[in-house]
Amino acid sequence: MSGVGRRMGLQGGGRVSAGLHPVLLVGAGPGDPELLTLKAVRAIAQADVLLVDDLVDRRVLEHARPGARIVEVGKRGGCPSTPQAFIERLLVHEARAGRRVVRLKGGDPMIFGRAGEELDALRAAGLQAEVVPGISAALGAAAGLRLSLTDRRHAPGVAFVTGHAQPGGEEPDWAALARSGLTLVVYMGIRRAAAVARALLAGGLSPDTPTVTVRRATLADQQHRLGTLEALAQPPAELSEPAAACVTASAAVTGSAPVFAASAPAAGAPPEGARGAVPAGRAAVDVTEAAAPGLLIIGDIVRGLQALARDTEAAPAAAPHRSEAAHPEPAWHAA
Numbered sequence: 373m374s375g376v377g378r379r380m381g382l383q384g385g386g387r388v389s390a391g392l393h394p395v396l397l398v399g400a401g402p403g404d405p406e407l408l409t410l411k412a413v414r415a416i417a418q419a420d421v422l423l424v425d426d427l428v429d430r431r432v433l434e435h436a437r438p439g440a441r442i443v444e445v446g447k448r449g450g451c452p453s454t455p456q457a458f459i460e461r462l463l464v465h466e467a468r469a470g471r472r473v474v475r476l477k478g479g480d481p482m483i484f485g486r487a488g489e490e491l492d493a494l495r496a497a498g499l500q501a502e503v504v505p506g507i508s509a510a511l512g513a514a515a516g517l518r519l520s521l522t523d524r525r526h527a528p529g530v531a532f533v534t535g536h537a538q539p540g541g542e543e544p545d546w547a548a549l550a551r552s553g554l555t556l557v558v559y560m561g562i563r564r565a566a567a568v569a570r571a572l573l574a575g576g577l578s579p580d581t582p583t584v585t586v587r588r589a590t591l592a593d594q595q596h597r598l599g600t601l602e603a604l605a606q607p608p609a610e611l612s613e614p615a616a617a618c619v620t621a622s623a624a625v626t627g628s629a630p631v632f633a634a635s636a637p638a639a640g641a642p643p644e645g646a647r648g649a650v651p652a653g654r655a656a657v658d659v660t661e662a663a664a665p666g667l668l669i670i671g672d673i674v675r676g677l678q679a680l681a682r683d684t685e686a687a688p689a690a691a692p693h694r695s696e697a698a699h700p701e702p703a704w705h706a707a
Contacts, residue, residue, distance in 0.1 A: 395463055395473045395494055397487050399480040399506015404590040405431040407507050415504055419470040427478035428486035459494035467499050480508040484534055484559050510557040513589035513667050519677055526672040527555040535568050537562030550575030555671035562666040582674035587666040598678050
């Protein structure tokens with residue numbers, strides 16, 4: 373058995389079931405499929421069933437073997453989402469059936485990927501699990517911008533925070549973050565950029581603190597927008613994210629395989645759904661292309677990027693791009 377397939381016991385919880393394959397929580401990276409780790413590629417290639425997040429680039433699935441069942445379990449803000457409880461029951465059901473199960477997540481499973489909840493559910497069911505790390509969106513975006521998040525000349529560290537608290541949950545302590553001196557990377561933050569900026573301003577962060585907003589990190593059309601915290605507090609309309617595709621979870625397949633509906637089964641019951649076959653190479657749902665949720669990066673480390681942008685704009689351009697000709701001060705820049 374390969375390194376990917378080795379069994380790892382979980383601390384605590386129920387008795388570990390012997391003879392079953394461990395469930396693998398695999399990070400697919402921030403977008404560019406070439407950023408997959410070798411271990412992730414092997415895990416995908418060995419899987420019988422893959423439960424795939426909406427933000428995973430579908431080119432990653434080219435590594436799946438023929439006949440593997442690919443179940444879409446997408447989550448997007450403002451859209452119907454697959455219930456987390458359903459995902460957890462499906463993981464347990466498929467693993468107990470003796471199948472090799474991969475839970476494929478965008479970025480890194482342990483960074484805003486609900487991996488902790490799924491590991492707890494597997495532990496409670498007495499199942500083994502392994503986590504295969506991936507490159508998180510913050511690191512991919514920083515690499516694309518040539519921006520060191522922990523440049524010691526500007527910040528003593530970096531904090532990853534969410535811009536979208538769970539319903540009924542507490543917001544990050546923006547005042548404490550404003551005083552920290554850390555580079556702030558706000559995940560799922562574009563839609564709430566103005567509210568985040570106002571909270572940081574209220575906490576004492578300087579209005580001229582530089583910011584950069586990044587969309588579609590690591591992809592060929594990665595875009596970024598430079599600004600200040602003060603400007604971010606009153607963003608223009610085009611700063612908001614494009615409307616996300618609202619995808620109900622079902623299945624796409626490599627080869628013919630059953631389709632699972634997204635409705636959550638009763639507690640303790642196996643997941644149920646339509647059991648039709650899907651023609652090879654086709655998806656059970658029409659997944660409309662949409663921009664991935666973006667990141668906000670806030671802190672003094674962005675000043676160098678701003679200076680570079682000013683120098684670039686000051687240089688004469690013999691043949692400006694059409695976007696530059698149409699918009700003398702474009703809001704978004706290709707990375």
